[in-house]
Amino acid sequence: VSEAALSRARCGRYSQFEIQRGLPVRRMVRWFDGDGVDWVAKTELVRRINYRRLNLVSDPPPVGRFDVILCRNVLLYLTIELRRKILDRLATVMRPGGLLVLGAGETVIGQTEAFRPSARYRGLYEPAVSEG
Incomplete structure (x- = not known):
């Protein structure tokens, strides 16, 4: 995974096209706020997600459940x-x-x-x- 892709994911900003791909409208409204033409993940959701780069072959598994x-x-x-x-x-x-x-x-x-x-x-x- 590129650092640019991780950085973009951490921002939690998605276009209308991206947000609608497989996400029901009720969940979209629950977890995202509209911001112009984009949708931005709410702080409550962002705090629950851990984005990190990991080499699945050589790094130890991540800590946690x-x-x-x-x-x-x-x-x-x-x-x-x-x-x-x-x-x-x-x-x-x-x-x-x-x-x-x-x-x-x-x-x-x-x-x-x-x-x-x-x-x-x-x-x-x-x-x-x-x-x-």
Whole structure:
């Protein structure tokens, strides 16, 4: 991820086109304020998000328990061994019921047992619950 992309994300400013892509109007109004032609994330939302650069292959997993991890269009460039390693590490920092968001061409199926497809949200993944 480029520092420019992280900086832009930290600003929490989105165009009308960007904000409407998959975000229901009720949530848009709840979490964003209109500012001219843009929408700006409310302080309450910005405080809940941690944007940082992380090397998924070599850096230790982030500290904390996460509700959502966005890892879109990264794994498809890696070997199956690295994908498994990264997914297993990400699963250790997810909260139960948390969600992993991958790119449209990516999946956990056949990659790891640490995640399973979400029963609630099509195309997203939840940490697998170990039996026993």
